[in-house]
Amino acid sequence: METSLDIQAIRKDFPILQRQVNGQPLVYLDNAATSQTPDQVVNTIVDYYHGYNANIHRGVHTLSQEATDAYEIARQKIQKHFNIAHSYEVIFTSGTTHGINLVATGFTSFLKKGDEIVVSAMEHHSNIVPWQMLCERTGAVLKVIPMNQEGELVMDAYHDLLSDKTKLVFCNHVSNALGTVNPIEEIIEAAHKVGAAVLIDGAQAAAHIKADLQALDVDFYTVSAHKMCGPTGVGMLYGKQEWLKKLPPYQGGGEMIAEVTFEKTTYADLPHKFEAGTPNICGGIAFGAALDYMNNIGFDAIAHYEDGLMQYATEQLLSIEGLRIYGTAKNKTSVISFNIEGIHPYDIGTILDKLGIAVRTGHHCAQPIMDFYKIPGTVRASFSFYNTKEEVDVLVAGVKRAKNMLV
Known part of the structure; x- marks a missing residue:
């Protein structure tokens, strides 16, 4: 994935990304709720x-x-x-x-x-x-x-x-x-x-x-x-x-x-x-x-990078049998809401947390959307410019592991 951003240099601005959660490196994919804050701020x-x-x-x-x-x-x-x-x-x-x-x-x-x-x-x-x-x-x-x-x-x-x-x-x-x-x-x-x-x-x-x-x-x-x-x-x-x-x-x-x-x-x-x-x-x-x-990073560069990250994550997640993505608009930003057939989103989110992966589960304060799809909620992975393709791979592996444990 081509990008003009120096992602590793950017990640150094966010010390929280270096911490561990439950003994695993943190993969923070809850940016739609709150983004992380760089040293400069x-x-x-x-x-x-x-x-x-x-x-x-x-x-x-x-x-x-x-x-x-x-x-x-x-x-x-x-x-x-x-x-x-x-x-x-x-x-x-x-x-x-x-x-x-x-x-x-x-x-x-x-x-x-x-x-x-x-x-x-x-x-x-x-x-x-x-x-x-x-x-x-x-x-x-x-x-x-x-x-x-x-x-x-x-x-x-x-x-x-x-x-x-x-x-x-x-x-x-x-x-x-x-x-x-x-x-x-x-x-x-x-x-x-x-x-x-x-x-x-x-x-x-x-x-x-x-x-x-x-x-x-x-x-x-x-x-x-x-x-x-x-x-x-x-x-x-x-x-x-x-x-x-x-x-x-x-x-x-x-x-x-x-x-x-x-x-x-x-x-x-x-x-x-x-x-x-x-x-x-x-x-x-x-x-x-x-x-x-x-x-200073540049919003055009951010948008280009995040779009590539979202496309990659979409492709990888859809390779998991039984996974459905909600929100497939032609024009969208780096949010992926999904469920796996027969599994409650909360259960998936709980297992992902044990693996150090932070996602959001529930109705995301948008209950009418969930009622429209007739679901209790979704697992939401939301990406920022400091996330990486490698973190997407960790997410996908975590979702597969959760599916194997819960089905």
């Missing part, structure tokens, strides 16, 4: 707490100014990475779920009974439940874009769902359970033609696809740092400034205010209007360092 975290740990935006002292500068530089890195027009359109959040809930709560005052909102059939629970709660608050109706057996959205049905009643459309860029890359350009364009706003859940895409948010013309796009070599507990919500100005604050507190009296409070300008309280300062700075790290 860990060192940024350590440097913050060793060198300039202080609250931001409020202090005149040196440490506060240094922390503020570093945090705002990270915001600018996010702006540049996603080609966002203005840095104040970048809202720091605790992650994708926070970003989705911020928008869903804000739209409560904009919807009325009979309005319609549209989600896809392959959403993560965090892009289903907030919209159901929104419907309960407002009387709006939730419509669902169906999917087919290949794990692709039925786009003709999507177009039929749209009408002048449609106010919001929500879809993930990439399915966390299947790896499908959804046609979000078409989804956004069609929604805008009927006057609907669009939120794209970019959590699974961000580690593999460098989204150009101005080119997409999307209204909202949200990601989590921990899917792309950053720390947990931090993410970002992009919103077009016209929407962010209309949405009410999600939380009240310090930082998001202009003036406070007991009679009336006025709110701060963007982005601070949506950033109440002391943020995850260190996390935001480390998010910027993670983007630097991945951009």
Whole structure:
């Protein structure tokens, strides 16, 4: 498998990959849940707490100014990475779920009974439940874009769902359970033609696809740092400034205010209007360092390498009799969800763990997908640019061993 990446040099940036689990070398294939964090990002975290740990935006002292500068530089890195027009359109959040809930709560005052909102059939629970709660608050109706057996959205049905009643459309860029890359350009364009706003859940895409948010013309796009070599507990919500100005604050507190009296409070300008309280300062700075790290490697090189790894893994796994892969879309990223006939996915995952192989089992917070296929869940192997062909071979041998033990 040809690649321009120096995989062994990259792997040295991730000390955790050198550890053992249950006496076996770790093979980490749960990247869709959380990617690993390189030394360059860990060192940024350590440097913050060793060198300039202080609250931001409020202090005149040196440490506060240094922390503020570093945090705002990270915001600018996010702006540049996603080609966002203005840095104040970048809202720091605790992650994708926070970003989705911020928008869903804000739209409560904009919807009325009979309005319609549209989600896809392959959403993560965090892009289903907030919209159901929104419907309960407002009387709006939730419509669902169906999917087919290949794990692709039925786009003709999507177009039929749209009408002048449609106010919001929500879809993930990439399915966390299947790896499908959804046609979000078409989804956004069609929604805008009927006057609907669009939120794209970019959590699974961000580690593999460098989204150009101005080119997409999307209204909202949200990601989590921990899917792309950053720390947990931090993410970002992009919103077009016209929407962010209309949405009410999600939380009240310090930082998001202009003036406070007991009679009336006025709110701060963007982005601070949506950033109440002391943020995850260190996390935001480390998010910027993670983007630097991945951009230094190059997203085109990452995508090419991961695609080759996924193709190889697909071929090798399909050589196992009785194994079925769920999610065979023409356009997908490096996720393989599979089952072996007659074996519960949890049992396979447990044996793989004994062999030092980390995969995810269950419904992957995407229970409607599992209900569609009439299965309890899947074994999910998800790959990153630091994984190797040799690790795929270990996975395949482990699956074969599990099958022999369980059948």
